[in-house]
Amino acid sequence: MEIPVYLFTGFLESGKTSFIQSILNDPSFFEGERSLLIRCEEGEVEYKKMLLEDTNTTMVVVEDQEDFNREFLALCEHKYHPDRVLIEWNGMWKLSELPPNVFPKHWILYQTVTTVDSRTFDNYFVNMGGFMYEMLSTTDMIVFNRAGDNTAEQIRNRKIRMINRRADIFMDFTDGHSEVYQEDLSVTLDMNAPIVDITDADYGRWYFDAMENTQKYDRKTVRFLCQVYRPKGMQKHCFAAGRFMMLCCPEDISFSAMIARHACAETLVDRDWYTITAEIRNEFFQEYEGKGPVLYVKSLEPAQKPQDDLIYIK
Numbered sequence: 001m002e003i004p005v006y007l008f009t010g011f012l013e014s015g016k017t018s019f020i021q022s023i024l025n026d027p028s029f030f031e032g033e034r035s036l037l038i039r040c041e042e043g044e045v046e047y048k049k050m051l052l053e054d055t056n057t058t059m060v061v062v063e064d065q066e067d068f069n070r071e072f073l074a075l076c077e078h079k080y081h082p083d084r085v086l087i088e089w090n091g092m093w094k095l096s097e098l099p100p101n102v103f104p105k106h107w108i109l110y111q112t113v114t115t116v117d118s119r120t121f122d123n124y125f126v127n128m129g130g131f132m133y134e135m136l137s138t139t140d141m142i143v144f145n146r147a148g149d150n151t152a153e154q155i156r157n158r159k160i161r162m163i164n165r166r167a168d169i170f171m172d173f174t175d176g177h178s179e180v181y182q183e184d185l186s187v188t189l190d191m192n193a194p195i196v197d198i199t200d201a202d203y204g205r206w207y208f209d210a211m212e213n214t215q216k217y218d219r220k221t222v223r224f225l226c227q228v229y230r231p232k233g234m235q236k237h238c239f240a241a242g243r244f245m246m247l248c249c250p251e252d253i254s255f256s257a258m259i260a261r262h263a264c265a266e267t268l269v270d271r272d273w274y275t276i277t278a279e280i281r282n283e284f285f286q287e288y289e290g291k292g293p294v295l296y297v298k299s300l301e302p303a304q305k306p307q308d309d310l311i312y313i314k
Contacts (some may be wrong), residue, residue, distance in 0.1 A: 003107045009135055010115035011091040011124055015172075016146035017045040017076040018087060019115050024055045036082035038062060041090040058082070060289050065093045074104050077096030080146045096134060097175040114139040118151045118171075121195045125158055136163050137252070147171035155181055163247050165208060178180075182241070185209065189198070191220065195277060198224035204245055204313040208254050222295075223277040225303055229255065235286075239265040241276050241295060253310070259285050260295035272284045273303045 006023075007014045020037070023029050035057040037047070042061070052059060057078050062068050074083070085107065085136045089095070095112075103109065121144070122218065127131050136142060142160065144151050151171050155161070169181035187205035189196050198206050203224060211218050220296075226241040236313045242257020260278060278295035285294055 003104075003193060004083060004110035005087065005107050006084070006110060007087045007089055007095075007112045007136045008115065009089040009112065009122075009139070010044055011093060011117070011131075012041065013120075014091065014115040014117045015143070016041075016088050016091075016115050017043055017047065017150050018111070019143060019145070019222060020088060021045075021047065021051060023086075024051060024057060030055045032056065033083035034058070034081060035084055035086060036060070036076060036080050037086045037088070037145045038068075038076070038086045039042045040068060042092065045072075046300070057086075060088060065090070065097070067094075068098075068102070070104065071221060072103050073102065073107070077107075080218070082148075082153060087184075091135070092131070094131070095138060097182060101132035102130040103298055110260050111141065112139045113143065114167075115145055117198050118147045118154065121154055122158075125248065130251035131305045133163060133248055133252045134168070136160060136167075139164065139167055142167050142169045144169070144171045147173045147179075152181060156183060159247050162204070162208065162313050165212065176252070194221065194247075196220055196222045200223055200225065200243075200311060201309050203243055204256075207242070207258075208256070210280065210293050211244065214280070217280045219279060221276065221277065221279045221298065225273065225306065226308075227255075227271050227273055229257065230268060231255065234265075236261055237261055237265045239268055240277075241274075241293050243311045244309065245313075247313055250313060259287060260297055262300060264300070273305050275299075275303045 008020055033056065033057060037057050037059040039059055040062045060076060070224050077193060144155065155169065171179045171181055182224045185205060185208065187202050187209055189202065189206065226243060228239050228241055240257040240262050241260040242255055244253055245256045246253045276297060277299045278297045280293045281296055282291055283294045284291050
């Protein structure tokens with residue numbers, strides 16, 4: 001039988017404990033199952049003993065990250081026989097450091113939730129951008145606790161929707177009500193032009209839009225400045241055309257590229273600059289693990305490296 005795992009992360013005092021208790025209190029979540037709560041961080045809020053008893057929840061504490069391992073979790077399963085597992089993760093422990101096989105065979109990571117204290121969000125984002133980026137980019141749900149009038153603006157200014165396109169984002173306000181955060185990420189382009197020019201200012205939003213809504217750009221011809229890269233094992237006559245992009249901090253810089261087809265692909269030198277003009281086709285490609293934008297190159301003209309070669313989301 002599969003055992004669902006719910007993992008809650010966030011910095012100290014971001015509201016993890018309170019959120020987990022609200023989940024346990026929810027009649028739609030608790031239907032008599034045996035829950036195992038693994039607490040990896042102790043904050044100011046303590047779990048209510050009566051709540052744990054009423055919800056058939058056993059809590060164990062892990063103080064050191066090295067103790068959170070497969071042997072420990074297997075022992076927990078054998079000892080407590082949980083129907084589901086809730087993990088209050090330590091915000092200073094990187095999830096990327098978790099071994100890929102840390103969970104026992106039947107434990108399935110069902111959902112990851114990241115809580116954020118809206119009042120300290122900007123400070124953490126500025127001073128601990130790398131930690132926060134990892135939390136926000138890999139989670140399924142983001143909850144901004146203690147939200148106020150400027151929380152939506154904070155989320156928008158820090159490009160949270162760009163950092164994580166798939167997560168549900170909620171704002172829990174101090175007066176008790178909640179709102180779903182929504183943002184229009186579309187980019188304004190002249191889609192009727194014979195060639196759709198993508199400027200550096202538009203590249204980030206266009207790239208994400210084209211990757212997620214490829215059909216919208218199918219058979220459109222685009223032109224943009226790019227670097228080329230041909231990883232080992234790539235198909236013949238194919239290369240990657242894209243730009244290095246930074247969303248929030250140097251730790252998140254990545255090469256945001258699309259697959260391109262051209263007869264001269266094998267002769268290209270990695271990281272050289274070109275102005276590419278290509279027709280986008282919505283096609284299956286192995287690197288996409290499904291359909292995605294494939295650039296059929298019409299022209300590839302050598303270009304100069306710009307003074308600032310990073311793309312920033314406007």
